[in-house]
Amino acid sequence: MHQLAAPAFAEIEIKKSRFLGQLYPLNSRAEAIQKLNEIRARHPDAVHVCWALICTGDSGLDDDGEPSGTAAKPMYNVLVHKGVSNVLAVVVRYWGGTKLGAGGLTRAYGQAISDAFKQATLVEIEYFVAWTVTCAYSEESQVRHLCNKFQVTVKEVSYTDSCSMEVSIKENLSNSFESELVSLLKGQVRIGKPEAVQYR
Numbered sequence: 001m002h003q004l005a006a007p008a009f010a011e012i013e014i015k016k017s018r019f020l021g022q023l024y025p026l027n028s029r030a031e032a033i034q035k036l037n038e039i040r041a042r043h044p045d046a047v048h049v050c051w052a053l054i055c056t057g058d059s060g061l062d063d064d065g066e067p068s069g070t071a072a073k074p075m076y077n078v079l080v081h082k083g084v085s086n087v088l089a090v091v092v093r094y095w096g097g098t099k100l101g102a103g104g105l106t107r108a109y110g111q112a113i114s115d116a117f118k119q120a121t122l123v124e125i126e127y128f129v130a131w132t133v134t135c136a137y138s139e140e141s142q143v144r145h146l147c148n149k150f151q152v153t154v155k156e157v158s159y160t161d162s163c164s165m166e167v168s169i170k171e172n173l174s175n176s177f178e179s180e181l182v183s184l185l186k187g188q189v190r191i192g193k194p195e196a197v198q199y200r
Contacts, residue, residue, distance in 0.1 A: 002122040003086045010115035014108050016096025021112030023120055024088045029058045032088045039090055048093040050109060052076035054085050066093075066109075070102050074110035082117055085125060089113045127171040132192035134164045139185055146184060150177040 004025035012019050020043075024035055032053045040049050050071035053060040061072035075089045091112045100108060135143055140163045147154055147165075150173050156166040169177055181189055 001125045002082070002084050003125050004084065005121040005123045008116045008120035010112060010119060012108065012112050012115060014096070014104065015098040015100060017098070017100065017108070018094040018096065019108050019112040020092040020094075021114075021116035022090040022092070023113070023116045024090070025086055026055065026088055027086055028055060029053065029060065032060070035088055036090065039092065043092045043094075045094065046092045047095040048091075050075065050091050050093070052079060052089045052113075054079050054087055056085060066105060067102055070105035071109045074106045075113045078110055078113045078117070082122075084122065089116075128168045129171050129174050129193065131167050131169060131174075132164060132190075133167055133181070134162050134190040134192070135185060136188065137163050139163070139188070140165075142184055143181065143189075146177070146181055150180075152177060 004023055007025070008023045010021040012021070022039070024032075026032055026035065032051070032055070036049065036051060040046075043049065048064045048066055048071065050064045050066060051060075051062050052072045052075040054076070059076075061076055063069070063071040063073075071091065075091060079087060079089055091109050133143060137159070140157075143163075143165065144154065146152075147167060151170065152173075153168040154165050155168055158164045178191060181191070
C-alpha cells in the first residue's frame, strides 16, 4: 500500500469542458471536508466538484450533481487500481457547453485523476507499533543504545520503581528488536504492546 508524498495536479479539456484533477494526502474525513471547502472557495464558478476518498478506516464518494456513477466511481477506481490510501481525489469541472454523455464523463473523470497520478510521487506506507518497555534504571542506557540501532523512537520516559519507555517501532523490525532486547537484558524486561498504529 502506498500514499502520496505531496499533492499532485493535472488538467484536461474535452469539448471545451475543463477537468482539474487533484490529489491530496490526508489522514481523515475531517481533513477531506476541510480541503473540499477550500477547493470550492477557490473555484466558485465551477459547475461540479466531485471527489473520492480512501482513508484508513474511512472512504467516500460524491458525484456532486453529475449523473450517478459517472464521476466519483471512476475516480475511486483509479485510486484502488493504484493501491493508495490516505488520499483525496478531486476533480473540478468547468462547463464547456457540450454534454459528454455518461461514457464521456466516466472517461473524463477517470483520466483527470490518472493524469494527476503521472505527476505524483508515491511512498510506501510504513506501519509502526507502539510499545512500553520497562526495565531497571541500570539498563536504561543499554535499551537506548538498542533503540538507536533499530531506529526506534523513544517518545516518553517515566521513572517509578523502574524505568518505563514509550517507544514507536517499525513493524517490520519489531520482532528482531524484541528478540535482541530480551537477550540483552537476559529476560529482565517487560514489554507492553497496547496498540498498532500507522504513520505517514
